[in-house]
Amino acid sequence: MIIINIVMTLAIFVLIGVVLKLPEYITKSWLEETKNKNAHNIQIESYFKQLGGQQQQEILSIWTEFLTDIAEATKNIQMHKALILSKDLISCFMIQ
Incomplete structure (x- = not known):
C-alpha cells in the first residue's frame, strides 16, 4: 500500500510539473x-x-x-534642316 502511495505521489508530482510547464511551452512555441x-x-x-x-x-x-536619343534625333533633325536650307540657298544662287 505504501508503494502505491509513493508511485501515485510521484505521478501526481510529474503531472503537476507537466501542467505547470505547459503554458511556458505553448508560449515559446507560439512565439517561435x-x-x-x-x-x-x-x-x-x-x-x-x-x-x-x-x-x-x-x-x-x-x-x-x-x-539621349531625342537629343541625338534633334541633332539629326537640325542637320537635316541645315542641309535642306543650304540646298535651297544653293539652288537660289544657281537660278540667278
Missing part, C-alpha cells in the same frame, strides 16, 4: 511560430522591394536612353 512568420514576411517584402527597385532602374534607364 510568430517569429518565423515575421521573418518570412520580411523576406517577401524585401524581395519585392528589390524587384521594384530593379524595375524602377530599368524604367529610368529606358527614359534616359529615350531622352
